[in-house]
Amino acid sequence: QSALTQPASVSGSPGQSITISCTGTSSDVGGYNFVSWYQQHPGKAPKLMIFDVSNRPSGVSNRFSGSKSGNTASLTISGLQAEDEADYYCSSYTSRSTRVFGTGTRVTVL
Amino acid sequence: EVQLVESGGGVVRPGGSLRLSCAASGFTFDDFALSWVRQAPGKGLEWVSGINWNGGSTGYVDSVKGRFTISRDNAKNTLYLQMKSLRAEDTALYHCARDQYLSEAFDIWGQGTMVSVSS
Numbered sequence: 120q121s122a123l124t125q126p127a128s129v130s131g132s133p134g135q136s137i138t139i140s141c142t143g144t145s146s147d148v149g150g151y152n153f154v155s156w157y158q159q160h161p162g163k164a165p166k167l168m169i170f171d172v173s174n175r176p177s178g179v180s181n182r183f184s185g186s187k188s189g190n191t192a193s194l195t196i197s198g199l200q201a202e203d204e205a206d207y208y209c210s211s212y213t214s215r216s217t218r219v220f221g222t223g224t225r226v227t228v229l
Numbered sequence: 230e231v232q233l234v235e236s237g238g239g240v241v242r243p244g245g246s247l248r249l250s251c252a253a254s255g256f257t258f259d260d261f262a263l264s265w266v267r268q269a270p271g272k273g274l275e276w277v278s279g280i281n282w283n284g285g286s287t288g289y290v291d292s293v294k295g296r297f298t299i300s301r302d303n304a305k306n307t308l309y310l311q312m313k314s315l316r317a318e319d320t321a322l323y324h325c326a327r328d329q330y331l332s333e334a335f336d337i338w339g340q341g342t343m344v345s346v347s348s
Contacts, residue, residue, distance in 0.1 A: 120290055153334075155334035157274070157335070164338040164339065164340050164341065165266075167329070167334055170332050170334035171334065176329075208273060215288075216286075218276040218333065219276060220266075220275060
């Protein structure tokens, strides 16, 4: 049950687009369309941003989008804003009927 | 308001036990599966355990199997995590989280309860 692999940090200027990758295996990310993404600001609980690879919950900005290719899922934030600065985690359902989170990515708005 | 509120955390010695609770409100509790997710200080999220709507199916991360037990009381709208043989590496903020309906995502999170395992 190894954590999914994410880049430790990604940065961008306001208005730019950034993409965060999340790499797993065929037993998790590649095997199911059950990848979700969470935003976490310091001292706060995580917030669901994307579910089932590419779906946005009600109330989440359409600047956030998700996709998947093979064993790698991606979260794209377009029109980067200062409020997007946070930690982001991916998560996947696994073949063992468990869940696994990614290692986490710190997004910095320059 | 849909809400999850954890309690029961504290400081415990290695080898000790603790029971966490998560009180739910604002939704039909037994319609949803639930999980415990922990976050060690300065570290990332780790899924610990999950339980289906009626408690008939449970799952655990390998590192807690045989030591932790998840359960729920649908009459009390409460989720539990019984933790035994605690280790220093179990030190973390423990969140309960609700599985989104017909999805494997966690759509509602509690603020967490802190567990510190130290001699």
